[in-house]
Every structure is written in structure tokens, then in C-alpha cells.
């Protein structure tokens with residue numbers, strides 16, 4: 001029997017997904033965060049419904065808590081929250097929760113996180129998400145891994161991607177581990193992903209590592 005709250009369980013799951021150098025946090029979507037948010041942050045979602053304003057503010061509250069970043073946290077032209085120098089970070093929300101990850105680890109070039117509540121997807125949506133050569137995973141999980149990959153890819157300056165632009169391959173044999181690649185990318189960009197199921201949600205954390213870290217990882221795997 002556990003008495004941990006949903007955010008505590010999500011936070012623990014995220015910690016288990018990442019290397020120790022990645023800080024993780026989770027919180028419920030809470031309208032109180034809207035009142036605490038900076039007007040410059042709120043301006044980005046001024047016309048949105050209250051729940052959207054709450055998740056936006058909640059994400060920034062978590063990022064600031066994780067990193068000490070002063071508010072307001074700026075948003076760039078690609079909708080990305082702008083981290084302080086030396087940090088990389090990512091956030092995601094579903095209807096109930098906000099999750100965030102951040103690190104100053106120099107071997108981590110970019111992070112991507114995503115969370116989605118379990119649901120069945122229409123066959124047409126599955127076709128949009130799944131490539132023929134993707135790992136044999138639940139389509140919603142593939143979606144979550146691909147969205148997290150896109151966030152990390154975008155932080156590295158990558159273009160807008162379709163789901164079919166990302167191939168999800170089996171990882172190094174460890175359960176819950178995948179590699180995501182963008183086959184059309186000339187530099188062979190590769191992302192390391194880990195996922196788990198928490199309270200009826202898929203949670204994925206994707207990391208782009210520096211080339212030196214990636215090659216030492218693959219050496220370790222052979």
C-alpha cells in the first residue's frame with residue numbers, strides 16, 4: 001500500500017527514467033499557479049481557457065522550482081520555454097498533471113518529456129503515428145515517445161517533424177528502453193528514451209547525449 005500522491009508517484013517514476021544528473025518534478029494542474037504567474041508569461045496564453053493557463057503557469061512554476069530560474073520564464077518563437085544559461089529542460093502536461101525535467105549535465109544536449117493518459121486511438125491516428133519499422137509498442141506509447149523526441153530534437157534546432165519522421169527502435173535490451181532516430185537527418189541524430197506506465201498514463205523521457213557520451217554508451221553495450 002502506498003500513500004504517495006499522484007505527483008509524488010510521477011516524480012519518482014521520472015527519477016527512475018533519467019540519469020541521476022536530471023532533476024525531475026511533477027504537480028497537479030492548479031489554477032492557483034495562474035495567480036502566481038508573471039504577467040509576461042501569462043500574456044502567451046491570455047486568450048486561452050483557464051485550464052490551459054493553469055498548465056502553462058504550472059509548467060513554469062516547476063521549471064523555476066527545479067532550476068532556480070527567475071520568473072518570468074520567456075517563451076521562444078517555437079513555443080519553447082527558454083532555460084537559463086547552462087541548463088536544458090523540458091515539460092509536458094495532460095488534463096491533470098504537469099511534469100518537468102532539467103539538467104546542467106554537459107553530456108546531455110537536450111531533453112524531451114511527455115505524458116499522456118491511456119486511451120484507445122482510432123485506426124487512422126495509429127496509421128499517422130506508427131511506421132512499419134517501429135518497435136512493436138502500444139501506439140499511444142509510440143506517440144508519447146515521438147512527441148518527447150520531437151521536443152529534444154527541436155531544442156537542438158530541428159525542423160518540424162511528422163510522426164513518421166521518427167523511428168522508434170528497441171533499446172539496449174533493458175525493459176522500457178528505446179532508441180529514437182530521425183532517418184532523414186543527415187547527421188544520424190539519435191535519442192535515448194525510457195518510458196514507464198504510472199497511474200494510467202504513459203510517461204517518456206528522451207535524451208540527446210553528446211557524441212562522446214553516446215559512443216561511450218554504445219561501447220559499453222558491446
Ligand SMILES: CC(C)(COP(=O)(O)OP(=O)(O)OC[C@H]1O[C@@H](n2cnc3c(N)ncnc32)[C@H](O)[C@@H]1OP(=O)(O)O)[C@@H](O)C(=O)NCCC(=O)NCCS
Nearest residue numbers: 056078079080081091092093146147150151154161162163
Ligand atoms: C511540442 C508539441 C509536441 C507539444 O505537444 P502538446 O501535446 O501540445 O503538449 P505537451 O503537454 O506534451 O507539451 C507542451 C509543452 O512542450 C513545450 N514545447 C512546445 N513546443 C516545443 C518545441 N518546439 N520544442 C520543445 N518543447 C516544446 C512547451 O513547454 C509546452 O508547454 P507550454 O506551452 O505550457 O510551455 C506539439 O505542440 C507540437 O508542436 N507538435 C508538432 C510536432 C509533432 O508533434 N510532430 C509529431 C511527433 S514527431
